[in-house]
Amino acid sequence: MVSLGALWLPILLSAVLVFILSSVIHMVLGYHNRDYGQLSNEDAVRAAIRSGNPTPRQYIIPYAVDPKQMDSPEMKRKFAEGPVGVLFLKPPGPQGMGPTLVRWFVFVLVVSFFVAYIASHALPASSDYLRVFQIVGAVAFLAYAAGELPAAIWMGKPWSVACKEAFDGLLYGLATAGVFGWLWPR
Template identity: 45%
Template sequence: MNALFSLWLPILLSAVVVFVISSLIHMVFKWHAGDYGALANEDAVRDAIRAGRPAPGRYVLPHCADMKDMGSEAMKQKYQEGPVAHLTIGPNGQPNMGKYLGQWFLWSLVVAAVAGYLAGRVFGLDHNHARAAAKLVGAVTFIAHGFGTVTESIWMMRPWSGSAKYLLDAALYAAGSAAVFFWLWP
């Protein structure tokens, strides 16, 4: 635990660097702007969903309550007719960007703390191991920020191009975090 306290500055600064890189990606370069399309009949779809009054949560279309039902003719027909979709419904109201940004910074701080902790445990706090520690921090940061999107491409139909972009984001976060830890390793 002492190592974690010794690394408070690189942990905090790493989270700040990830937050800044993310802000640049999403607000300046906007390379994720094309990741989500609009439905041509959005108002009709919104009306249909609203009429069903679903609670916020994750939904799948068509819904199959049990995997053994996947082979039934009725379920095969639903899949053939489409649409086949994964849908996330949030609560009504304006998105609270302050809350989302706060959660994102907190998550970045947790990732930096875990990465720093692991590097400190593996390499100790000797400055001679700064390069190796920074590499481990970069690897952990890349995995933590990037690998979840691959799972979504495999199971949730996220386009692979979107996951590739998020993996690039994660690589940038990893490089920034590694640089901070290399610079500030005790």
């Protein structure tokens, strides 16, 4: 078993590398640019939502209080008419990137920490690069990518978007695996 203290450098460097890689993916490569579409009546939709004075949270349309309501003629009509979807609302006001980037970095740091925790219990200090790469890569891939597919299954996220985000998770997992394999204590 390897102590977590011995893994502080791969934890930190893998988080920094994933952060940089995600910046390159989103700001340079731009293959996520078309993941979101604009409603043709955006202003009317915004006004309708604003008129209900909703609090920032997650909403589902149409909404049923309990599963029994799903069988009612009214709910069946609402589902048939559409739209059917999930809506996430943030607080109104400027949406600065700074706090979001800080939260993203904290997230990747936490992922790297738990990847290190699992690897430290699964691998001895004498493990070679490939073995560390395999274990760390699998765990990091699951952490970064596995949650994207249930969003497509349950929330209606387009499969093309979920697959691109899972691909990003694969890249983040490979980057994390490479750093840990390189800096694993021997």
